[in-house]
Amino acid sequence: MEQALLSDQKQEESLSYYQYVGRTASFSAPSAIGEEVSVDEIRSASVFSDPNYYPPSIHSALVASPESDPSQGQALVFQGGYGEGFQQGYISNQFGRPILDEVEIRQLLIDHVGHRCCWASQPARRWKISAIEDCNVYVGTLETFIEERETVRETEPYAGGETDGKGTGLELGLWELDLRSEFPLLFVPHKELRAKIPHSEAKEKCSGCQGRGEIPCPTCNVGLEPGFYKENQMSQCHVCYGRGLIAHRDGSDTICNKCNGNGKLPCVMCASHGLIKCQTCNGQGSLLTRNIALVRWRTLSNRKVSATTGAASVPDEVFHKARGVQLYNTQAYQCNPAYFADSYLLNRFSSEVIADRTPIPPASRVICERHTISVVPVTRVTMAHRNKAFSFYIIGVNREDYKIWAQPNSEGFHQCIQPSKNRERNPVKATNGYLVVHANGGLNQMKMGICDMVAVAKLMNATLVVPYFDHTSYWKDPSEFGDIFDLKHFIKTLEADVRIVKRLPAKYKGMQAHVMKPRSWSKAFYYQKELSKILKQKKVIEFAFADARLANNDVPRPIQKLRCRACYKALRFTDKIQELGNTVISRLRATGNRYLALHLRYEKDMLAFTGCNHNLTSSQAEELRLHRLSVVRWKEKNIDGDEKRREGRCPMTPRETVKFLKAMGYPSSTVIYIVAGEIYGTNSLEIIKEEYPRLYTHHSLTTPAEMGALRVLNNQLAALDYIVALSSDVFVYTHDGNMAKAVEGHRRFEGFRKTISPDRRKYVELIDRFDNGEMNEIEFQERVKEEHETRIGGPLMRRRGEIPKQEDYFYANPLPGCICH
Structure with missing residues (x-):
């Protein structure tokens, strides 16, 4: 006998299991520079929303018709998609997605219940659908990628030699500089560059010292103009108070060691010469000046979020399970409002986003603009049974879409790689020696081998030298570790687990390393017992291979967690x-x-x-x-x-x-x-x-x-x-x-x-x-x-x-x- 979905006794605590149907993913409608839309923005947008302003969902809302004849059952009437005049059950061909009808809604619910232990599908088949409400959120963005340039004057001490001035060519204008080789990826948040403007150098007399290379000492010649100074300006000795002698209690005097009996001390800054080297020109008397182009590329963005009135009452966790569907994406020098043949309202929404374009600074130019419109499709379905109502939410577009893109159920599993404070993250001990590794194969073979070598270094209490990459394999790639992975991040992330150095210390470079091929799929004790002894004796061990050197199973849990920290946290791409x-x-x-x-x-x-x-x-x-x-x-x-x-x-x-x-x-x-x-x-x-x-x-x-x-x-x-x-x-x-x-x-x-x-x-x-x-x-x-x-x-x-x-x-x-x- 089929078990009821909800019994009267367990209805309250069981509703949550039946509540969300659709794709499960973090809520991120495509938005400006990858920023996520917050639930607070949605709430705010829905408060000011005109219920007649925005269209229903892209799978369209369906509502119950009046129950004029209960014997006829529940009739569902199409209320319009992104416009009028389309056949019932379909939306505009521009979007090309069939809407959700009653059959599809019930089937989605049956599919969802089928993944829950001991739940039956009878309610999904037989309960009456009393309302289907659109709870969509619309996100419009306009990103403007600009380039700003300004000229700044840069000076440095002139050390001699030729200058790149007007005599060597015509000075280029600020916007004549060719910076194509430095041009960043479009729509990066920010990039700044300083570029020398050719033929803009000039030699100038230092204004600080009037070209003399020296200035009056600010201690003993304070307030004097350049060219005027006094030599041999002395100050009273603070030890003997100018006497030159130190008086003692027995009435005797001795010569003051501080001033050698002179009673005066030379200036501590210029030794009483009266002049010091000009720091502006470094004593050269001349400055080399040039024009520098300060170039900034950045993305100006504005975003507009609007939500249907129904979105205001949707629980936060529903939106956290939803993901935006992009309806429109265009890129041009200057974007115009979108045009949807079947929706005046979306066109109006797009126009409002474009109208709110961020002002462009005067000393800049527009490189490109990108305009997107997205929708977070959420539909609330209310079902009734025995005078009780129950609502659930459909996240996504349609059933087939749900099935092929649906993510596996994690079944409560989660990451657990953080070390125990008491046992697993003991301070790194004094090293037994250095481990030099030659990673072999292609990128991923080398990557997984490096993760093993981090764990091996921990087992051997070795200092790991940044691994060398294989340049002889089929791919013939000359890239080194730092060309692919963020080296500083790698060392920093693992510093509490394993000591990592960029290269062998100088005293070991001339030493003959102990070269070997460690056994494949070895257990932990092989490295802890056998190879640790060799490392203590030889001080440097060199592994010719790195892949598949550590067993898959029966490895201490802290070492397994370290392998994952190395692989998924430390090895970050540049x-x-x-x-x-x-x-x-x-x-x-x-x-x-x-x-x-x-x-x-x-x-x-x-x-x-x-x-x-x-x-x-x-x-x-x-x-x-x-x-x-x-x-x-x-x-x-x-x-x-x-x-x-x-x-x-x-x-x-x-x-x-x-x-x-x-x-x-x-x-x-x-x-x-x-x-x-x-x-x-x-x-x-x-x-x-x-x-x-x-x-x-x-x-x-x-x-x-x-x-x-x-x-x-x-x-x-x-x-x-x-x-x-x-x-x-x-x-x-x-x-x-x-x-x-x-x-x-x-x-x-x-x-x-x-x-x-x-x-x-x-x-x-x-x-x-x-x-x-x-x-x-x-x-x-x-x-x-x-x-x-x-x-x-x-x-x-x-x-x-x-x-x-x-x-x-x-x-x-x-x-x-x-x-x-």
Whole structure:
């Protein structure tokens, strides 16, 4: 028998479980410079809102009709979308989203209840819907990116030599300076630059000393003008009071040692020469002056928040679960108000935002403007049963939208990496020696290896030298640690755990280090007992490899937490890379607000390494085979690619990837960001783009000037992709390499963000059956969804195995260790 959703006895305490339906995410409507809209702003906006001013929600409000005939049931009447004249059940084609009707509302509620233990769906099916109320919040922003320039005069002592003055060329005007190489990313909050104006230097006589290089001593020649001074100005000795002798009680006198019996002391500042060196010109008598352009780039922003009257009574926690949907985003030299063919009211709202444009300072110019309008879609649904009313909130747009973008339930798990004050964060002891590490592989392999080495240094009580990066791997990237990660932040964050230095002390540089390869997947005692002894003797140990040197499991809890502090807190990308990543994310959001990051590991090195050549030509397969034979460190040379594919150990092909995304419910309008290097094959990306035209890469979302040197630095490009993948609404990977593992683990750590991990063995079986005509498209898609229903990155204990390769990697799933219930 189906259990009632709410019994009369438990109704009050149980309502909260049934109250919020929809996507769960922090509330951030796209707004000026990434600022979040506060609940206080919403409350304030709704107080002054005209109930007839703003349109209903983008999924439209529905209200009950008069109950003229109870036998006819509850009728729901469309009250208008963003305008009038559209067919009931749909909104303007400009937005292209079907509205929520009664059936969809009930189905959303049934889906929501289905995730709650011991709850039944009968109330969601049978209770009467008495009201559906729009509680939307609208956010309009106008950002104006400006450049300000002003000239300041700079002086310094003239030390001789030629000057870059009018004799060497015509002095450039302030706005004639070419600063394109220094130009920042658009809409950064603030950047300041000082640039020398060419041919503006001049040699001038120092006004402080009138060109003499010396000025009268301010102590013994106080008040005298330059050129007038008196020498040998002495002051009375304060020890003997000018006598030159010191009187004693027995009546004797001795010579004063302070003044040597003279009774006077020379000036302490100029030794009674009467002159001191002019500090303005450093004794040179001349100054070198030049014009300096002080340039500031900054973003002026204004934001307008408006809310429907219904938003005033929505609980705060509902808005904290909501996320804005961008309706309009344009960028131009000067933005004009938006035009919605179906909504005069939104047009009026946009005009008000534009009219409130922040005044531009006189000595500045506008580079660009960006105008956005967003809506936070919240609908309150009231249901009635036995003379009792119950309200719940729908957050989002529609049911299908909810299902494909819904985040996993965290089930009460949360981060727990802070050390215990009493046991885990003991002061760093005197070091046993220095640990030099050579990180190997690509960026993410090196990153995870460095996190292990931080933990190893703690176990060995060693001082860690900032790791050296691998420049010999397939990617051939010359970047060093400080080019990718914020070195100061790394050292500062871990200073209470491990002592970290930039380089070996001078006294150890000439010493022969003990070079070794530590055992893979070692337990803690290996480093605490065996290697610590060697470190005490040799003082410097050099590890030739860093990856996979520490076990996934059975490691002390404080060490596991330290690994996560190193990986997720200390290893922060440089400001330059992070800013560019934020720019790429904002441009992706502007195209559709939500996006899917696809790690398409269909690259030459991976295909050659795995021996996978499904759907490739014979010449391509031969090219990959020869490449595999040429890499000495790859031990497996003769590979049966078909067998490996059946075992699920091959990257998914572009066609297989498209079929998978379609089966999982992602429509052709989905915004997809490719997280990968160069995709192998001439038309590989075109296969995906044919089905998903809104396909982007780091190159398509940045200009050559913004990308700069990054375009040929593969590890830095990988860092950029990592930032974008971490922030995506959904992350999908087609092969579980180091990038996939690192991003998946980080997303679990950050609250179990949706990460779809295809079961490639099962998927290959299904798609081969589909290709052989053993199942139709609908059957294929249903089976794919069924097989991957639980593979979305939710809480799951790290799998153990008899050997490490059969286990889940610690950095792919830091539960247990860094995540607690």
